[in-house]
Structure formats: structure tokens, C-alpha cells
Amino acid sequence: MIADQLPALQIVIPMLAAPLCVLVKRSNACWAIALVANVLVVINAFALLHQVRTDGVIRYALGGWAAPTGIEYYVDTMNAIMLLLVSFISCVTLVFAYTSVKKTVVTGKHYLFYAAWMLCLTGLLGISITGDAFNVFVFLEISSLATYMLLAFGSDRRALTASFRYLIMGSVGASFILIGIGFLYAATGALNMVDLAQRIPDAESQRAVLVAFSFLTIGLMIKAAVFPLHGWLANAYQHAPIAVTAFLAGTATKVSLYVLLRFFFSIFGPNYSFGAMLLNVVLLPAAIVGFLLLSLVAIFQTDLRRMLAYSSVAQIGYIVAAFCLATQSGLTAGIVHIINHGIIKTALFMSVGCIIYRVGHAHIGSLDNLMKKMPLTVTAFIISGLGLIGVPLTVGFISKFSLIGASLERGWWMVGALVLVSSLFAIVYVGRVVEIMVFRSSRTDTPEPTGMREAPMSMLVPMYVLIGISLWFGISGSTTLSVASEAAAALLGGYQ
Amino acid sequence: MKLYRRQRHRVLQIVTKLIIPFVLLFALYVQFHGDYGPGGGFQAGVIFASAFVLHGLIFGLQRTRQVITPSMLRVLMALGVLIYLGTGIVSMLLGGNLLDYDFLAHDPKHGQHWGIFAVELGVGVTVTAVMISLFYSFASKR
Helix, strand or coil: CCCCCHHHHHHHHHHHHHHHHHHHCCHHHHHHHHHHHHHHHHHHHHHHHHHHHHHCCEEEEHHHCCCCCCCEEEECHHHHHHHHHHHHHHHHHHHHHHHHHHHHCCHHHHHHHHHHHHHHHHHHHHHHHECEHHHHHHHHHHHHHHHHHHHHCCCCCHHHHHHHHHHHHHHHHHHHHHHHHHHHHHHHCCCEHHHHHHHHHHHCCCHHHHHHHHHHHHHHHHHHCCHHHCHHHHHHHHHCCHHHHHHHHHHHHHHHHHHHHHHHHHHCCHHHHHHHCCHHHHHHHHHHHHHHHHHHHHHCCCEHHHHHHHHHHHHHHHHHHHHHHCCHHHHHHHHHHHHHHHHHHHHHHHHHHHHHHHHCCCEHHHCCCHHHHCHHHHHHHHHHHHHHHCCCCCHHHHHHHHHHHHHHHHCCHHHHHHHHHHHHHHHHHHHHHHHHHHHCCCCCCCCCCCCCCCCCHHHHHHHHHHHHHHHHHHHCCHHHHHHHHHHHHHHHHCCC | CCCCHHHCCHHHHHHHHHHHHHHHHHHHHHHHHCCCCCCCHHHHHHHHHHHHHHHHHHHCHHHHHHHCCHHHHHHHHHHHHHHHHHHHHHHHHCCCCCCCHHHHCCCHHHHHHHHHHHHHHHHHHHHHHHHHHHHHHHHCCC
């Protein structure tokens, strides 16, 4: 019986944890509730992925109302990957958060923090699992509202303005998505994704579908922080509590990219999105300029978090460029990079979190000789930094190799070449930080700060778990590649 | 006749005291009539909260805060969500899908009735609490 209820439990468990946190109110107890819920959700997502890969697509009718009438949860390999990624990253960062939140968030508000975290997780999982276009918007709002709250918990006062800026941008994005869904509903009379995919070919000539498509594209580009619309991201990542940044960097933009995939490939179909709509004339240049320009911008940042934030936008550029190829291998590369980048970037932000926990800031110039004081943290930063560059034996290599391979296969060798160029930039921005941390000796005139020790175990362990996984995926790339290519095949094949 | 400061709005205060029970009653009517006619948890919640808003406007925020404290509101907010989710979980335990009310009673029709009743109650509780705390946070100087 419980096997049939897995899709519902995926959402119900974190959603139940949120009000329980508010009722319990004790900081440690709330953390424990959130963690237990999160562990259950990870197990659940794992079971779902297994179930989908053995038995095929799962369709779960909420309230017993069958698909076109009611809301349904639709789980195929792509969703299951996203569910596992989001819940796992949330779980690891939640363990990490325990210590760092105690330092940054006011004690009386911890329960609200964890409740918001659980709501954000609910929203992100909901977006990934649902098979109903309007339901996507509802969960998007749940996750966004919780995100604004989480961002505003930052100890820095600028966290409030960053959160407000994201609120404005995020609301614009969300309303664009809503308008898009509204137009789709007007044109086809359907909200269920499978139903929409069947009806759109007949309604394709209508202008409403075109308008819906444009609104959805722009709205999702804002949410996913694709190049020209990434303005909110850097401030938000810099000023939020670092555990939140680590959580969001690995999940929030990735989930929006998933929605982008779902709409472009499953609902509109690649022929409409990338053929008739000439999306690759709009999206591909944006992606390419994005990864080149923002890798360059990242070189000149003075704050470690800001540097990583810009690098995130650049990585999103790779993923979108991979989607634009609209081939089996291109999509596989994109999906693999969603997974890989989620893992590496979370690990990187965690190491920055450790640095901030001990040093108190993340100003790159004054992190000299950190290797002597915090060897484990710096090692973690270097390993995941190498992953970001794409050195062989790391996950970054797998994704860049498959991306370049896919672009050559499509005949767009220029894209592959530009990816290599931006990897050179990545070497510079990661290398510069590593150089300062490892090789530059401390200035003698500054007094040695007291209490400079290695970060606590509760922060190191989750970080090294992620790094272990990233190394495993990097060495045996076939694990992720095979799952991703299954997902890509399902997306290109459309709904059955 | 000289009026003390607290007596200045005597008429308004007495009329308010008379009106509030009816507002609350009407809210309950809208709440529990929702499954037969227009109404439901959202509307009822707002009407129920409006009684407290009126109380706050006439008697001052201090006294309303004593009637229903902010920490109580937080409990109510969470409780409403739990009632809603609890209904869904009960329906799952009874063998249906999430929020499948058919399983809540022997007769599916009654099940639907009970289900929507419980869910709307949850919505009503949460909306009331959220509305009142919105009023508190905008009205207070902190």
C-alpha cells in the first residue's frame, strides 16, 4: 500500500514538518524534526527513482480525481532525479546548517527558520513532482515565499535589501509564468501537462500559444537566473545565511531549469520550441554570453560568495546551452550538469560557510595562508574548485566532456570551443583564490586572529559527504550519465 | 458632562460590543455553509478576523492583544495547516489517495461531505490567524 503513496508522501512529509516546527518552537527540536522529515524524504525519493526505473512512469491522482479533471503527480525519470537531488542536497545542508545557523540567526527565530526551510523544500519538491501546470505555479509561490524569508534571515542588514530585490524579481517572474499558464489555458482549455502536450499541436497556430510561450520563457529565465536576467542572484547569495545559500545554489535555480525543460520539451515539444520558435536564436546567444561574461566577471570579485554566485550564473549558461542543442546527447549533458553542478556548488558554498564560521568574513584578499589554519576546509574547496573547472576525475569533467561532445555532434563546434575558453576563465578565478589560500604567506604586520581552528565536525562531515559523492560520480561517470540519458530520452519522446 | 479619556468613544464602543458577536456568528455561518452554498474557509476566516480588527480599532491594540495573543495566533496558523494535512493523511491511512474524501465515511457522499468540512475548517483557522497577525504587524509600531 505504501508503495502507491510514495508520490504524495514526498510532499506531505516536509509540509507536515513545517507547522510542527512552529508548534514546537525549541531550536534543537525543530532542527531534529526537519532533519527526520528530510531523511525520510530522501529515502522516499530514492524509492521513487527505483520504482520509476523498474516499472515506468508513475501517475498519482490527488484526491482520487483522475488526470484531466484533477491534479496529478507525474513521475518519470527526470522528475525522480530532481526529487532525489533536491531532497538530498537539502538534507546535507540541513545537517550543515545546525552549527552555522546558531551563529547567524537570532535564537528566538530558529523555529521560523526551519519551518521556512521545510516549506521551501516542499515547494521545490512540489514543482518537480507535479504534472499540472497550474500546480507548478502554486508550488513555485510556496518555495519563493519561503526563500524570501530564508534570505532575509542573513545577519547582514543588506540581506533585507537583497531579499526584497529577489522578491520583486521573483514576483515578476512568477506572474509571467502565471500569465503564460493562463494563456495556455485560454488556448487549449487544459492545465494537465499530458493533456496540454496533446492539445498544443492543434492550437499551435493561435497567437495565444505564442504569447504563453514567450511569457513562460521569460518568467522561467528570471527564476533560473539565465544570463541577462540574473541580477537578483549575486546579492541574494552573498547576504543570505550561508547554509541557505548552499541549499539554494544546489536546488532553486536547478528546479527552475527543470521546469524550463518540462515546458520546452514535454509540453511544447522540441520541434515547436527549438524549430518553429527559433528559441536557439534567443536562448543560445544568451547562454553563451552568460557563461563567457560571467566567468570573466567572477575573476574580479573580492567576496568569495559573490565570486561563486557569478560562477553559478555561468554554469547555468552551460546547462541552457546544452538544452539548446535539443538532441539526446545535448539534453543528457544538460541534465548531468544540473546534478553535478548542484553537488559541487553546494560543497563550495559549504566550504565558504566553514571559512565564514571561523574567519568571520569571505573577503578573498585576506584569506592568505588559510591552508595552515584550516587544511580540511581548504582541501575541500580545492577539490570542488577543480570540479568547477572540469579537471579529469572530477564531475565537472564528465559534464563538460559530454557537453562539448554533444555540441560537436550537432556540428556547433563554436559552442564547444567557447565552453573551453570559459573553462580557462574558471581556472583563473578558482586558481586565484587557491593561490591566496595556499601559497601566500600571512602578512607579518597583522596580528594573528585568535581562535583560528578547523571548522567543527558537524560542518565538515556533510561537506565531505558531498565531495565524496562528487568524486564518485566523477570517476564512474556512467552512473549519472545513464540515468540522465534515460531522462533525456523520456523528455524528447514526449508523454506517452 | 465631562468625559474621561477612556470614555470618549462610548457609543462606538457599545455598538461594537453589540456587533462583534453577530460578525463572529456570520463568519461561522459562512464557514459551515460553504459546502452547500457560497462561502468557505477563506471568506469565513476573513470575516472572523474582521471582528478582531474592529475590536482593535475601537478598543486599541493593547486590549485586542490580550484577547488573542500573537503567540496564540502562531499556534492557530500551524494548527490550521495541520488540520488540512491531517485530513489528507487520514484519507491515506484509510486506503485512499491523499485527500481522497471518499474513504472518510462508509458512504462516499458522506465522505466527501466530511472531508470538505474538515479541510475548510483548517483553511478557516489559518486564514483567521494570518489576517489578525497581519493586522497586528501593520498596526503596531514595532
